[in-house]
Amino acid sequence: MLAPVRSLGFGGVRLVAELGRMAVFAGSVLRALLRPPPRLGRLVQEIYDTGFLSLAIVGGSGAAVGAVLGLQGYNTLVRFGAEESLGAVVGLSLIRELGPVLTGLLVTGRAGSAMAAEIASMLATQQLDGLRMMSIDPVHLVVAPKALAMFLVMPLLNALFIVTALGGGYAVGVSLLGLDGGTYFTSLESSVDFENDVAGSGIKSLAFGALVGLVATYRGYTATPNAAGVSAATTSTVVVASVSILILDYFITALWDVYP
Amino acid sequence: MHAAAPSDPHVEARDVGLSFGNRVVFQDLDCAFPRGRITVLMGGSGAGKSTLLRMIGGLERPDRGSIRVAGEEITGLRESELFRVRQRIGMLFQGGALLDSLSVAENVGLPLHEHAGLPADAIAAEVQRRLDSVGLPDVGDLLPSQLSGGMVRRIALARAIVRDPEIVLCDEPFSGLDPLNVRRIEALLVRLNQRLGLTLIVASHHVTSAFRMAHHLVFLLQGAAITGTPEELEASGDPRVEQFFAADREAEAEVQAWEGTG
Numbered sequence A: 001m002l003a004p005v006r007s008l009g010f011g012g013v014r015l016v017a018e019l020g021r022m023a024v025f026a027g028s029v030l031r032a033l034l035r036p037p038p039r040l041g042r043l044v045q046e047i048y049d050t051g052f053l054s055l056a057i058v059g060g061s062g063a064a065v066g067a068v069l070g071l072q073g074y075n076t077l078v079r080f081g082a083e084e085s086l087g088a089v090v091g092l093s094l095i096r097e098l099g100p101v102l103t104g105l106l107v108t109g110r111a112g113s114a115m116a117a118e119i120a121s122m123l124a125t126q127q128l129d130g131l132r133m134m135s136i137d138p139v140h141l142v143v144a145p146k147a148l149a150m151f152l153v154m155p156l157l158n159a160l161f162i163v164t165a166l167g168g169g170y171a172v173g174v175s176l177l178g179l180d181g182g183t184y185f186t187s188l189e190s191s192v193d194f195e196n197d198v199a200g201s202g203i204k205s206l207a208f209g210a211l212v213g214l215v216a217t218y219r220g221y222t223a224t225p226n227a228a229g230v231s232a233a234t235t236s237t238v239v240v241a242s243v244s245i246l247i248l249d250y251f252i253t254a255l256w257d258v259y260p
Numbered sequence B: 001m002h003a004a005a006p007s008d009p010h011v012e013a014r015d016v017g018l019s020f021g022n023r024v025v026f027q028d029l030d031c032a033f034p035r036g037r038i039t040v041l042m043g044g045s046g047a048g049k050s051t052l053l054r055m056i057g058g059l060e061r062p063d064r065g066s067i068r069v070a071g072e073e074i075t076g077l078r079e080s081e082l083f084r085v086r087q088r089i090g091m092l093f094q095g096g097a098l099l100d101s102l103s104v105a106e107n108v109g110l111p112l113h114e115h116a117g118l119p120a121d122a123i124a125a126e127v128q129r130r131l132d133s134v135g136l137p138d139v140g141d142l143l144p145s146q147l148s149g150g151m152v153r154r155i156a157l158a159r160a161i162v163r164d165p166e167i168v169l170c171d172e173p174f175s176g177l178d179p180l181n182v183r184r185i186e187a188l189l190v191r192l193n194q195r196l197g198l199t200l201i202v203a204s205h206h207v208t209s210a211f212r213m214a215h216h217l218v219f220l221l222q223g224a225a226i227t228g229t230p231e232e233l234e235a236s237g238d239p240r241v242e243q244f245f246a247a248d249r250e251a252e253a254e255v256q257a258w259e260g261t262g
């Protein structure tokens, strides 16, 4: 009778404790980022790993999503004789919502999982303890550059996603369905507000970058040090980061409209 | 019960207690590791050999009791203070724990690169010297994944001593190696002790090599330690030690019989 209540209580306490540990971890990552020497070489390597290697998947997905939006948008708009607004429809949904969210999800799957797996397997093979025995802080050398790279790379990949998606929408709407190219871009340009939409998109993707970077490194760093722990860390990174992106997206969207 | 405490302990554990959840690993553990000697840490699987080495390195904190390294109490130290103590300590992990994203030379040079403030060519020269000393002068450009298990162990040893520590902790340096590589690693460890006077603490299952190289033995049995020279322990007639050796001889005989038939 009491069991469900009790387990709910334990679950709640565990969640809060976990959030607390994560906050402490985030603090140690931030402090490591501020402490000299800066790990520029590591950072460049991590930006390459998370960013450059995600270019193809993000760009390709962007083009596909843009093409679908173009097709679907055109078919809907044409019923109201409003197909000249295609640019606005494609652009607004992309820039405000789909760009940051889908980029976040894609990068989580492509790079966040790899990040967690790498840290967890370094933990399992005692590489991180090895660093500590050499008086090197593993958070400083390994973890912080990874988290920072994720934060920096996310808005850039988001921009890439949006640009290729606009291209995909253009390809379908203009090249395939015969809309006028000038109309597409005029409609896009007149409806997208830089401060509200583009800056909002950038802020969202920075927030998602910080979130994914933090979740991936935390899950990797606190994994159980064996093979099963590595795969558990990878899976839970994808699940936790993806769900958190969707939830956080709702709140940012809601708050953005309250405080324009 | 422990044999007469060595006169000059370099590392000392006193009344150490440690549990993981319900699992009590140590209960009032007392043992000392004499300076400039080779001490082999023995005990069955799960006896806490690795855990004791990790406590000496400050990677694990005991629940209670004291651990002294070169006279300094380390149990209460913060991580940044432990970084200073660890300059005196090199650690050879069981799997080598080399960073697999760095080349062998970068691995060995990493502690110098981080702490010594030497120019790159001085580091390179020092690294080469260390690689020569473990008998692997040509592997600097390889990645750890391209090395055999025995080579990984020797490179890890080179890295462990690159900062000229006083104490070297070795966790199962012989496990998974063929007899030739066991001999090689053993010879390297003995040479470190003889030439440089390093204090070696070696956790090992390998009874034969333990008896060949040890000046001093520490047996971990049921959370406590029995210590003494190899001769003392063999002569002591302690039933628990006898039992361990008997089991080892049995296993050894079994292996030999097996190899004979195969």
Ligand SMILES: Nc1ncnc2c1ncn2[C@@H]1O[C@H](COP(=O)(O)OP(=O)(O)OP(=O)(O)O)[C@@H](O)[C@H]1O
Pocket (backbone or CB within 6 Å): B020, B023, B025, B043, B044, B045, B046, B047, B048, B049, B050, B051, B052
């Ligand atoms: N982080 C940990 N969490 C829970 N239990 C642990 C942890 N580390 C060690 N233990 C337990 O402590 C005991 C001692 O482990 P340890 O690895 O020190 O043994 P060992 O003597 O090195 O064994 P082996 O010869 O197999 O390497 C084991 O029972 C192990 O289950």
Ligand SMILES: [Mg+2]
Pocket (backbone or CB within 6 Å): B049, B050, B051, B171, B172
């Ligand atoms: Mg062990």
